[in-house]
Every structure is written in structure tokens, then in C-alpha cells.
Amino acid sequence: xxxxxxxxxxxxxxxxxxxxxxxxxxxxxxxxxxxxxxxxxxxxxxxxxxxxxxxxxxxxxxxxxxxxxxxxxxxxxxxxxxxxxxxxxxxxxxxxxxxxxxxxxxxxxxxxxxxxxxxxxxxxxxxxxxxxxxxxxxxxxxxxxxxxxxxxxxxxxxxxxxxxxxxxxxxxxxxxxxxxxxxxxxxxxxxxxxxxxxxxxxxxxxxxxxxxxxxxxxxxxxxxxxxxxxxxxxxxxxxxxxxxxxxxxxxxxxxxxxxxxxxxxxxxxxxxxxxxxxxxxxxxxxxxxxxxxxxxxxxxxxxxxxxxxxxxxxxxxxxxxxxxxxxxxxxxxxxxxxxxxxxxxxxxxxxxxxxxxxxxxxxxxxxxxxxxxxxxxxxxxxxxxxxxxxxxxxxxxxxxxxxxxxxxxxxxxxxxxxxxxxxxxxxxxxxxxxxxxxxxxxxxxxxxxxxx
Numbered sequence: 001x002x003x004x005x006x007x008x009x010x011x012x013x014x015x016x017x018x019x020x021x022x023x024x025x026x027x028x029x030x031x032x033x034x035x036x037x038x039x040x041x042x043x044x045x046x047x048x049x050x051x052x053x054x055x056x057x058x059x060x061x062x063x064x065x066x067x068x069x070x071x072x073x074x075x076x077x078x079x080x081x082x083x084x085x086x087x088x089x090x091x092x093x094x095x096x097x098x099x100x101x102x103x104x105x106x107x108x109x110x111x112x113x114x115x116x117x118x119x120x121x122x123x124x125x126x127x128x129x130x131x132x133x134x135x136x137x138x139x140x141x142x143x144x145x146x147x148x149x150x151x152x153x154x155x156x157x158x159x160x161x162x163x164x165x166x167x168x169x170x171x172x173x174x175x176x177x178x179x180x181x182x183x184x185x186x187x188x189x190x191x192x193x194x195x196x197x198x199x200x201x202x203x204x205x206x207x208x209x210x211x212x213x214x215x216x217x218x219x220x221x222x223x224x225x226x227x228x229x230x231x232x233x234x235x236x237x238x239x240x241x242x243x244x245x246x247x248x249x250x251x252x253x254x255x256x257x258x259x260x261x262x263x264x265x266x267x268x269x270x271x272x273x274x275x276x277x278x279x280x281x282x283x284x285x286x287x288x289x290x291x292x293x294x295x296x297x298x299x300x301x302x303x304x305x306x307x308x309x310x311x312x313x314x315x316x317x318x319x320x321x322x323x324x325x326x327x328x329x330x331x332x333x334x335x336x337x338x339x340x341x342x343x344x345x346x347x348x349x350x351x352x353x354x355x356x357x358x359x360x361x362x363x364x365x366x367x368x369x370x371x372x373x374x375x376x377x378x379x380x381x382x383x384x385x386x387x388x389x390x391x392x393x394x395x396x397x398x399x400x401x402x403x404x405x406x407x408x409x410x411x412x413x414x415x416x417x418x419x420x421x422x423x424x425x426x427x428x429x430x431x432x433x434x435x436x437x438x439x440x441x442x443x444x445x446x447x448x449x450x451x452x
Contacts, residue, residue, distance in 0.1 A: 037162075037169060038232035043218055044161055045169055047211070048154045049176030051112070052369065054208055055150035056177045057184030058123050058142050059089070060280055062204075064287040064304070065189045066126070073197045074130040079408070084136045086404040091140035092147045093401070096393030099148040100156075103386050107221045108156040113212045115148035120208035127201035147397070151369070152389060159377045159385045160222045163230045167327070167374050171319020174366030178315050182308035185287070186301055259391040264379060264439050269395025271331075271434035272372040276400035278338045278424045278431075279368050281407050282345070282361055289417055293348060307362035318367035327374045328440045332432060334367045339428040342421050372396070378440050 037045060063085065071078040102111045122141030129135045155170075162169040191200035220226050259265050286307070290300035322330045341360035347353040380388035406427070410420025 036232055037165070038228065040220075040223070040226060040228060041161060041169070041232050044157065045172050047215060047219060048150075048158055048173040049179075050211055051116075051150040051154045052173060052176035053180040053184065054204070054211065055119075055146040056180040057188070058119065058204065059092075059146045060284055061180050061184045062188055063284045064185050064301075065192070069192055069197045070126070070129065070135065076130075076132060076135070080132060081135060082404060083408050084132060085139060086401055086408075088136045088139040089143045089401045089404070090397075091144035092397040093394045095144045095147040096152060096397060097390040099152040100386050100390030100393070102148075103153055103156050108153045108160070108386075109215060109219050109221050112149045112153035112157070112215050112219070115145040115153060116208045116212035116215070119145035119149060120205035120212075123208070124202040124205035127198040147393075152393065155373045156386050156389070157219065157221060159373070160383075161230060163381065165231045166377050167322035167370065168319045170370040170373055171316050171322070171366070174319075174370045175312055175315040177369060178308050178311035178362070178366045180308075182305040182311075186305060189301065256391065259388060265388065265391055266395060267434045267438040268375055268379070269392045270399055271431045271438065272368070272375065272392075273396040273399025274427045274431035274434070275331075275335055275338065275368050275372070276396065277403040277406060277427045278342060279365070280400060280403040281420070281424050282342060283365065284403070285407060285417075286361070289348075292417065293354075303358060307358040308365060309362070310359050311362035311365040314363035315366035315370075317363070318370050322371060322374055326440070327371060327378050328435065328438065331371050331375060331435045334364070334371055335428055335431050335435060338364050339425050342424050342428070346418055346421055375438075375440065379443060381442055384443065
């Protein structure tokens with residue numbers, strides 16, 4: 001590619017290696033028989049949805065009941081716990097490159113299993129945590145390993161299995177995030193009532209252990225491992241063998257420093273991180289926000305669940321929009337939608353505006369993971385994805401981790417939720433600008449990869 005989109009071309013050696021990487025153009029056209037995801041593809045989609053459910057709940061949604069329960073059980077200050085969630089969530093930053101490295105060395109499947117088991121242990125031990133330091137360390141483990149199995153390993157498998165259909169496949173997967181908002185909080189609250197706080201956390205841990213066993217038995221790193229092709233396309237045995245040969249001999253042509261010199265890598269990380277600030281900032285505080293408006297705890301949880309269930313439509317809707325207008329335009333629309341939802345929520349003391357904002361928030365929930373993953377996968381197709389994710393994700397995580405600090409600052413110094421939510425809208429405006437400046441042209445043979 002020439003012109004102002006890319007200024008400096010890769011050297012010839014790197015371009016030759018990129019040419020060996022299967023991309024959208026390398027794959028055969030979709031046939032009528034290949035228009036679906038296939039049985040194995042649907043299994044993968046369901047498993048990824050469950051992993052999104054677990055990770056989103058453990059890292060974000062569960063804070064709505066985890067923090068009050070720990071505060072009440074062990075006499076810990078709620079605001080201090082909320083503030084400590086920020087440094088604890090910084091563990092997601094090294095999770096990106098370290099788990100991406102593990103995916104390259106041992107395979108995404110190995111990474112998923114390891115992180116599921118480790119996350120389950122950390123989450124279960126939270127129920128026995130009676131100190132602020134203990135909470136910080138254990139929640140850091142939850143954030144690290146939750147990121148590892150769902151957002152690094154899981155999406156790596158998804159982008160390997162689905163190339164042209166990635167937007168729609170991820171759209172179905174993010175139903176898990178929607179259901180996490182709807183059911184994780186009441187499920188965890190019910191476990192606390194049934195088993196007590198100390199043992200209730202282990203109920204979710206058990207689900208993580210079961211998921212690890214299912215991944216071990218039924219998930220393959222790539223479709224070629226089971227004689228299939230990406231997007232459920234039909235291929236002959238000879239074609240599968242050739243794909244496996246090319247995969248085994250493949251060496252990623254992009255190094256860490258090359259990726260770090262790419263302007264679009266930084267724009268992708270900063271913009272999607274800003275989007276997650278809005279998402280985490282709103283979702284992690286929906287229940288306390290509603291209670292501040294005068295609603296009881298059970299009513300607030302019920303409203304949150306209804307909002308999230310409405311987001312099931314968004315899981316498919318944002319994936320469909322991605323396929324129809326492209327990931328960049330879809331992200332611009334998505335960010336604008338989030339900003340509007342937050343502004344309307346400022347007037348949530350009225351019944352109509354409350355429900356409009358809650359439904360808009362619910363519809364938005366599944367879009368962030370779908371579109372941010374598709375953004376990286378569009379720029380860096382298939383096997384380039386894991387290496388690029390190892391750089392983009394830490395940038396995204398650094399930005400996202402400021403969500404709790406922004407909330408705490410707004411609540412303390414800017415008049416409560418009004419000031420905090422106005423800060424979130426300002427963050428959204430920055431995200432819009434960065435997305436608009438991002439070039440999403442795929443890095444492939446004949447293109448430039450250093451556009452600094």
C-alpha cells in the first residue's frame with residue numbers, strides 16, 4: 001500500500017515471510033455448504049461464550065456483590081476495596097504479552113487450561129481473604145488468569161477458526177458476556193446466601209475447573225488439527241496437509257519492536273482501552289448507582305439483569321454491524337452509542353430515562369470484546385493476531401485500569417456519579433478521535449507495517 005496510510009515499508013525479507021501467512025485471500029471462497037459454523041465451530045463458540053461469562057463476571061460484574069460481601073464479612077472499608085481494585089487489575093497488563101507468548105510456545109489450548117485452573121484457585125481463595133493486601137493479590141491473580149483464558153487464549157483460538165466470519169462468530173460468543181451481566185451477579189449472590197461468603201466463591205471456581213476439563217477434551221488449537229478449514233470451508237485432505245505444513249514451518253515476521261513502532265498499534269490499544277473505561281466504569285457500579293437512586297439491593301440486581309438480557313440482541317447486532325459496514329465504522333457507532341447511554345443515565349431519576357439508559361447499556365455490553373478483537377484481527381490476520389495482541393492488549397489494559405480511579409475521583413471530588421459519568425463521556429470523545437485516525441488495512445504482503 002502507498003500514500004499517507006503507511007509511510008515506511010517492511011524490508012523484503014519480512015514481506016516474503018508475511019506472504020507465507022494464510023490470510024483472507026488465501027482461503028477458498030465460501031460455499032453454500034460452508035456458510036454455517038459447523039458442529040465443531042459451534043462447540044467452540046459455546047465454550048468461548050462460557051469463558052467470557054466466567055471472566056467478565058469474575059473480573060468486572062462480580063464486584064457489584066464481591067466488594068460489599070467482603071466488606072461486610074471481614075470489616076474492610078468498601079471504598080478502599082474499590083480503590084485497590086485498580087492496582088489489582090493492573091495484572092491484566094502483563095497477562096497480554098505473557099499469555100500470548102505461552103500461546104505461541106505451547107498453543108492457545110494449553111494456555112486456556114492453565115489459566116482456568118489458576119483463576120479458579122485465586123477466585124476461590126478470595127472468600128477466605130480478611131485483609132486488604134490479600135484481596136489485592138488474589139484479585140490480581142483473578143484478573144491475570146481471567147484475561148489469559150478468555151481474552152488471550154480464547155480469542156486466539158477463535159481467530160484461528162474463523163477468519164471471514166470472525167465478526168459474527170465473536171458476536172455469538174459475546175452472548176456469554178451479556179449473560180454474565182444478567183446472571184453472574186445473582187448467581188454469586190445466591191452462592192453467598194447458600195454456602196456463605198467463604199465457600200460461595202468456590203462455586204464459581206468449580207465451574208472454571210469443569211470448563212478446563214471440557215477444553216482439554218473438545219477444543220483444538222486450529223481447524224486443521226481436526227481435518228477442517230477456517231470458516232467451515234470444504235477442503236481436501238491434501239489441502240489440509242499443505243495448511244498444516246505451512247503452519248508448522250511458519251515464523252512470525254513481526255517482532256516486538258516493529259509492532260511498537262506502528263502508530264496503529266498504539267491507536268488500537270488506546271482507543272479500545274478508553275472504550276473499556278466507559279464499560280467497566282458503568283457496569284461495575286450499576287447496582288450501587290441504582291441503590292444511590294433509592295432502589296433496594298434485590299431490585300437493583302434485577303434491573304441490572306434485565307438490562308443485560310436485552311444485551312443479547314446486541315451480541316448479534318454488533319457482530320452483524322461489523323460484517324455490514326466494517327469494524328472501524330462499527331466501532332465509531334459503538335463508541336457514540338456508549339456516550340449517549342452514559343449521558344442519558346445522568347437523568348436516571350426519571351423512570352423513562354432510567355430504562356432507556358439501562359437498555360442502551362445492556363445492548364452495549366457485548367460489543368466491546370467483539371469489536372476490539374475484530375479490530376486487531378482485521379489489521380493482523382490469523383497467526384499474526386497472537387503476536388499483535390501481545391502488544392495491543394497491554395496498552396489497552398493500562399488505559400482500562402484507570403476506570404476505577406476515574407470513578408473514585410469523580411465520586412469523591414466532582415459531585416458523585418454526575419461528575420464521574422461526565423468524565424467517562426470525555427474519555428469516549430478521545431476514543432472516537434483515535435478510532436477515526438486508525439488505519440485498519442490488513443498487514444499483508446505488499447503493504448507497509450511500520451507507519452510511525
